[in-house]
Amino acid sequence: MLLLDLPGELLLCVMDHLERAKDIHSLCLTNSHVYRQLLPALYRFNIRFQNSSALHWAARYGKLELIQTMCVYRARVNVYLHGYTPLHFAAMFGQAPVVRWLLSYDGIDVNCRGEGLGLTPLGVAVRKKDVEVVQVLLSDAHIKLNGRNDDGFTALHEATTRGYLSVAKLLLAAPGVDANVGDTCGQTALWWATKRSDEILTKRLLCEDDLDLNVVGRDGSTSLHHAVQYRNRTIARLLLCEERLDINVPDMTGWTPLVWAVHQADIDMVRLLLARDDLQLDPIFAGNASALGLAAERGHTKIVNLFLEHRDRLDINLPTQVGETPLCRAAAAGHHDVVDLLLQDPQLDVNRADLIGRSPLCWAVYAGHLNVPEHNHLDAILRACVEPACRTLSRSTGTALPLSVNSPRTDRSHNICCTGSNPTHQSTEPRGGKWLIDKPSSERQVTGHVGRSLMLLIMSEQPWLGRIGTRSKSSLRAFCTITFSASQHSCLPSLMQTSCDCVRCCMIPEAPVFPSKVD
Numbered sequence: 001m002l003l004l005d006l007p008g009e010l011l012l013c014v015m016d017h018l019e020r021a022k023d024i025h026s027l028c029l030t031n032s033h034v035y036r037q038l039l040p041a042l043y044r045f046n047i048r049f050q051n052s053s054a055l056h057w058a059a060r061y062g063k064l065e066l067i068q069t070m071c072v073y074r075a076r077v078n079v080y081l082h083g084y085t086p087l088h089f090a091a092m093f094g095q096a097p098v099v100r101w102l103l104s105y106d107g108i109d110v111n112c113r114g115e116g117l118g119l120t121p122l123g124v125a126v127r128k129k130d131v132e133v134v135q136v137l138l139s140d141a142h143i144k145l146n147g148r149n150d151d152g153f154t155a156l157h158e159a160t161t162r163g164y165l166s167v168a169k170l171l172l173a174a175p176g177v178d179a180n181v182g183d184t185c186g187q188t189a190l191w192w193a194t195k196r197s198d199e200i201l202t203k204r205l206l207c208e209d210d211l212d213l214n215v216v217g218r219d220g221s222t223s224l225h226h227a228v229q230y231r232n233r234t235i236a237r238l239l240l241c242e243e244r245l246d247i248n249v250p251d252m253t254g255w256t257p258l259v260w261a262v263h264q265a266d267i268d269m270v271r272l273l274l275a276r277d278d279l280q281l282d283p284i285f286a287g288n289a290s291a292l293g294l295a296a297e298r299g300h301t302k303i304v305n306l307f308l309e310h311r312d313r314l315d316i317n318l319p320t321q322v323g324e325t326p327l328c329r330a331a332a333a334g335h336h337d338v339v340d341l342l343l344q345d346p347q348l349d350v351n352r353a354d355l356i357g358r359s360p361l362c363w364a365v366y367a368g369h370l371n372v373p374e375h376n377h378l379d380a381i382l383r384a385c386v387e388p389a390c391r392t393l394s395r396s397t398g399t400a401l402p403l404s405v406n407s408p409r410t411d412r413s414h415n416i417c418c419t420g421s422n423p424t425h426q427s428t429e430p431r432g433g434k435w436l437i438d439k440p441s442s443e444r445q446v447t448g449h450v451g452r453s454l455m456l457l458i459m460s461e462q463p464w465l466g467r468i469g470t471r472s473k474s475s476l477r478a479f480c481t482i483t484f485s486a487s488q489h490s491c492l493p494s495l496m497q498t499s500c501d502c503v504r505c506c507m508i509p510e511a512p513v514f515p516s517k518v519d
Contacts, residue, residue: 043073052079059086059102062095067102077108083115091121096132103140110137111144118150126158126167134167138174145177152184160189163198172204179208185218194223197230206238213245220252228257228269236272247276254285262295267302274310281307281314288320289329296326296342299335308345316347323354331364
């Protein structure tokens with residue numbers, strides 16, 4: 001007797017001994033009579049031994065009839081396969097009819113989370129930008145709109161981070177959605193929308209009631225920081241129209257939106273920010289300067305001028321933590337236009353020094369920027385001679401101009417600007433010392449404010465004298481023909497004992513007594 005001629009009961013017994021579903025399926029396909037008899041057994045086999053995998057397959061490819069049949073045989077609709085349920089599969093592959101039918105099935109879990117990322121069916125549909133499936137899911141009364149995945153993202157986060165405007169509008173229109181829910185770092189949908197410079201989505205989010213505008217992200221930035229950093233004036237205007245916005249929030253670096261605008265030299269953005277009455281201009285940020293100090297240091301003349309138009313809201317002499325005023329920073333950087341602009345302000349303290357006594361003029365001279373604009377009809381050179389506050393360097397009795405000997409710039413006018421001592425005595429660098437030694441004797445001052453000549457300073461200045469060239473050695477030899485007092489002769493034995501070739505070349509063996517005048 002052939003196998004197919006056996007009664008149905010015996011065929012079922014045979015099928016019970018088959019271990020693979022494909023063998024049972026092959027047996028079912030032999031003829032229609034066997035198919036009708038064995039197909040229910042195939043469903044039960046799949047449910048019992050294969051974790052209802054047929055249900056997932058049917059959900060993926062939209063086989064609604066198969067899903068309904070499997071459910072008749074009590075298939076588990078919330079069972080996981082590869083980390084997802086049949087509802088996940090239907091949402092993932094855009095099978096809206098399957099999603100609708102599954103939602104109507106008793107016992108379905110619409111908020112089940114997938115393994116790995118923790119995505120719900122709604123989160124999967126949002127990622128796929130499937131408006132129809134999202135609408136179907138939102139129609140379920142048990143849907144949790146504010147549920148978060150393992151990254152802390154809600155469905156609204158998923159839409160805003162990807163710029164899916166149509167999906168975001170659907171979510172925002174759904175009752176119960178909370179636009180202020182943050183992710184694991186506390187970053188809301190608005191924070192992400194401004195991070196992406198999404199103007200339309202930002203405008204839609206701002207229509208929500210009680211929206212938190214001052215959410216701080218992981219890097220300390222706010223939505224206004226994003227608008228400034230990406231130079232998006234449209235979003236900046238939208239945010240600045242909200243009275244609840246805190247415009248002075250600093251990020252992790254201590255920079256407020258205003259400081260970022262100055263850093264980027266965005267004068268239009270600075271103008272927008274200055275339109276807010278609650279903007280603070282004076283706070284010192286983590287970079288150790290105010291917004292005005294940063295603009296002065298960077299040479300942003302137009303922005304400095306814009307700040308000075310709001311003179312009643314800032315302190316033009318506000319120092320940094322080390323005492324540097326905006327004028328000091330502008331002078332040190334050599335921004336003459338900014339210095340000139342600041343000098344026109346009657347409230348400016350032109351001689352205010354930093355914590356170690358350096359005035360703006362000291363900073364300018366030390367940096368080699370000699371073309372400082374005039375102030376009170378005196379240029380920088382004359383002021384160095386007549387104003388004590390400008391002459392003082394640090395907490396010593398030195399002057400500002402000897403600093404210039406050690407700076408990249410050297411100029412003959414340095415000599416005449418030194419009161420009490422000359423640049424030769426102040427020079428500690430080979431570059432400045434060599435320049436002074438090579439000058440004609442008529443341009444050198446021989447004796448300093450303490451009565452010491454260059455020869456007496458050779459002992460303390462050997463390091464740079466040992467590094468000057470041959471030509472300078474010849475110049476130094478001629479320069480050292482100066483008058484020595486009896487007390488000054490005591491330095492000669494010490495000079496003879498030194499190993500410095502430069503010092504030896506200065507000694508003239510033919511002359512037991514040095515001449516009293518320079519030839």
